[in-house]
Amino acid sequence: MTWLRAILAAGLSVLMPGAGHVLVRDWLRAAAFAGLFLTASALFLPIDQLTAAGPMTSVDQALEQATVMAENTDPMAQFLLSFIALFAAIDATFRALGYSSGGDTDADGQTCPECGKEIDDDLEFCHWCTTRLEPVEPEAETNDA
Incomplete structure (x- = not known):
């Protein structure tokens, strides 16, 4: 596609x-x-x-x-x-094909897997290309005692 x-x-x-x-x-x-x-x-x-x-x-x-x-x-x-x-x-x-312009590779937050632009962590879709995103599950904290 x-x-x-x-x-x-x-x-x-x-x-x-x-x-x-x-x-x-x-x-x-x-x-x-x-x-x-x-x-x-x-x-x-x-x-x-x-x-x-x-x-x-x-x-x-x-x-x-x-x-x-x-x-x-x-x-x-x-x-x-x-x-x-x-x-x-x-x-x-x-x-x-998904190649970005190369200028914004140092994104601090989450990036879209389709277009590569930085997205808000709270959204379930990319507001740039409307790709549906998988919800990010918080990592389970390990209790070392």
């Missing part, structure tokens, strides 16, 4: 960077990748030529607009947008 989730996260991130992170509930990274991709698209894609072509009402018009975009877009801009999408897909895949 984890591999299926990772493949789905990668596929969604290829279609729209940030969408794979939404699947794994990593909201900050989703917003960052989507914002980066949309900003780069607004800066580098020939929007004026696409808007002059008119609305897409058929498949032929959509293919025509895709051809216009491919012909009039700088190769460096195509590389940049592809790189952002590829990096988002790789990052979403690793996040879906």
Whole structure:
């Protein structure tokens, strides 16, 4: 199931960077990748030529607009947008497989076995990824007399 989730996260991130992170509930990274991709698209894609072509009402018009975009877009801009999408897909895949960003490995309390983030000891589920947790039983004290 984890591999299926990772493949789905990668596929969604290829279609729209940030969408794979939404699947794994990593909201900050989703917003960052989507914002980066949309900003780069607004800066580098020939929007004026696409808007002059008119609305897409058929498949032929959509293919025509895709051809216009491919012909009039700088190769460096195509590389940049592809790189952002590829990096988002790789990052979403690793996040879906359970690899954390590596910054919060020194957690003082209990951590979630699924996402690895620190959780409250009183809860029966992880408030980050909603994984149900097994209750922690207090260790029996030994009386050495």
